[in-house]
Amino acid sequence: MPSSTAHVPTERPERYIKQLVSNLGNKATTELSSDGRGTVTLRHGGCVLAPAGDHLRLIATAADTEALAGVQDVVTRHLLRFATREELRVEWTAPLRGDDMQIIDPVVEDYVLTHCTPADELLRDLVNATREATGDAAGMQISHDEGALLTMLVRMIGARRAIEVGVFTGYSALCIARALPADGLLLACDVSEEWTSIALPYWRRAGVADRVDLRIGPALDTLRALPAEPAFDFAFIDADKVNYPAYYEEIVPRLTTGGLIVLDNVFQGGRVFDPAFQEDNQVAMRRMNEIVLGDDRVESVMLPVRDGVTLVRKR
Numbered sequence: 112m113p114s115s116t117a118h119v120p121t122e123r124p125e126r127y128i129k130q131l132v133s134n135l136g137n138k139a140t141t142e143l144s145s146d147g148r149g150t151v152t153l154r155h156g157g158c159v160l161a162p163a164g165d166h167l168r169l170i171a172t173a174a175d176t177e178a179l180a181g182v183q184d185v186v187t188r189h190l191l192r193f194a195t196r197e198e199l200r201v202e203w204t205a206p207l208r209g210d211d212m213q214i215i216d217p218v219v220e221d222y223v224l225t226h227c228t229p230a231d232e233l234l235r236d237l238v239n240a241t242r243e244a245t246g247d248a249a250g251m252q253i254s255h256d257e258g259a260l261l262t263m264l265v266r267m268i269g270a271r272r273a274i275e276v277g278v279f280t281g282y283s284a285l286c287i288a289r290a291l292p293a294d295g296l297l298l299a300c301d302v303s304e305e306w307t308s309i310a311l312p313y314w315r316r317a318g319v320a321d322r323v324d325l326r327i328g329p330a331l332d333t334l335r336a337l338p339a340e341p342a343f344d345f346a347f348i349d350a351d352k353v354n355y356p357a358y359y360e361e362i363v364p365r366l367t368t369g370g371l372i373v374l375d376n377v378f379q380g381g382r383v384f385d386p387a388f389q390e391d392n393q394v395a396m397r398r399m400n401e402i403v404l405g406d407d408r409v410e411s412v413m414l415p416v417r418d419g420v421t422l423v424r425k426r
Contacts, residue, residue, distance in 0.1 A: 112156075112387040113179050113206035117169040119190070119199055124162035130193045131160055131186065139185075156182040169201070174387075176206050209385025214378055214418060223256050230255045234282065237313045241280040244309055251279050253349065253375065257417055258286040261347060261373065264422070265290035268371055270344035273297045276330045276358050277350030281310020287347060288319035297323045298343075300330035300350075330354070334361035341367045349375040352392040355399040359423075363408060366425045372409075374399065378419030 121127065128149040132141040140152040149160035156173025169186060173179035187201045215223075230238070234255065242249045253261075265273065265287055271294070273287050278301035288297045301307050304327055314320040326333045330350060346362045348355060355374065362372060376396070382388040383396050403411045403423055411423045 112172055112174055112385045113176055113208055114170060114172045114385070115179060115183060115203045115206050116171070117183075117201050117203045118163070119167040119169065119201050120165060121167050121194075121197065121199060122165060123197075124165075124167035127167055127190060127193060128160045128162065131189055134189060134193075135185070151186065153182055153185065158182055158186045160186075169203075171203070172385075179206055209382040209388055210380060212381030212384070214381060214415065224254070227256050227259050230258075233313060233317055234258070234285070237280065237282055237285065237310075240309055240313075241282070245280065245306065253283050253286075254417055257375075257420070258282060260416065260420070261286045262290045264371060264373065265345050268344060268369065270371075271295045272343045273345040273347070274334075274343050274362060274365075275299045275346070276334075276348045276362075277301060278307050278310065278325070279303075279349075280306050281313060283347060283349065284310060284323060285313060285317055285319065287345070288314065288322045289317060291319075291322055293322075295322050298333070298337075299323050299325045300333045301325070301327060302329065303327075331357055331361065334358065334365075337365060339364060341365055341370070343367065344370045346370075346372045347375070348372065352376065352379070352399075353395045355395055356402055359399065359402065363406075363425065368425055370425045372423040372425075374403070374421040374423065376418045377413060377421050378415075380418060383419075 125147055128147065129143065131151060132143045132149040135141055135151050142150045147162050151158045155178035156171065159170040161168045171179060171182045171186065173182050183203050190201060191199055241252050261283060271292060273291065275284050275287060275297060278284050278299045284297060284299050291297060307325060314323055331354060343365050344367050346366065348358050377400055379393050379396050382393045403421060409423045409425050411421055413419065413421045
């Protein structure tokens with residue numbers, strides 16, 4: 112399902128949104144939300160209308176490029192019809208599929224990496240060891256800036272007990288365990304003895320091996336075997352995407368009030384935004400994102416960090 116955007120300079124974005132929602136209501140399904148965003152849903156696509164300071168932002172999506180052009184035409188024609196006091200310029204971007212999206216511009220990525228606390232020698236050694244041992248699979252390792260975020264979050268909430276689902280070669284576990292107090296505990300769940308064995312010497316070098324309880328086996332079995340009462344302050348989920356909803360449902364009841372869950376890869380390389388992508392991972396992640404949004408036990412924020420990170424705080 113391709114998408115296209117337009118940024119329309121105007122001092123009256125809210126006014127145009129209300130007019131579009133009102134006047135298109137007889138030929139489409141329309142909605143105006145409390146934050147001023149409007150949605151127009153046509154037969155083969157739709158458009159989100161959002162105020163953005165001195166711009167009106169339009170986001171059109173449709174089943175194919177022909178239908179997308181139809182959505183663009185309807186929205187543009189009606190918008191220009193309402194512009195009696197100014198001359199609007201509506202310029203749509205070229206159609207873009209979900210897997211063609213560049214979530215982070217390379218310039219931004221480089222700037223972010225060079226403007227956070229640098230990785231120390233131990234972390235750099237683990238990155239190199241992972242690359243040498245796992246080849247292309249090394250892409251499953253989180254980036255340094257995301258690891259720094261995990262460390263900071265654990266320290267900020269004063270976590271003492273943490274859960275990680277998906278260890279790989281132990282970079283994220285190292286970032287979490289380092290932030291725990293000396294008597295803290297990280298329950299680290301993974302199915303691979305081969306990959307987690309790479310982590311062990313680095314955990315020992317960091318002096319945190321005694322804080323990591325590594326459990327090899329299906330993470331759902333490990334989680335379900337835990338006592339049901341709240342006992343953990345922090346959780347990081349970065350494993351098989353199909354089971355994200357199940358992991359989440361097992362962890363939330365075991366999280367203390369004010370505890371935090373970090374969900375990784377919630378964008379799925381942009382594919383989660385595009386309903387044309389219906390593989391199991393993408394379907395599961397869309398479901399996960401909707402579960403969090405509708406869960407009154409928690410409050411959440413989704414961040415455009417790497418491949419998308421959602422922070423979920425238990426009320």
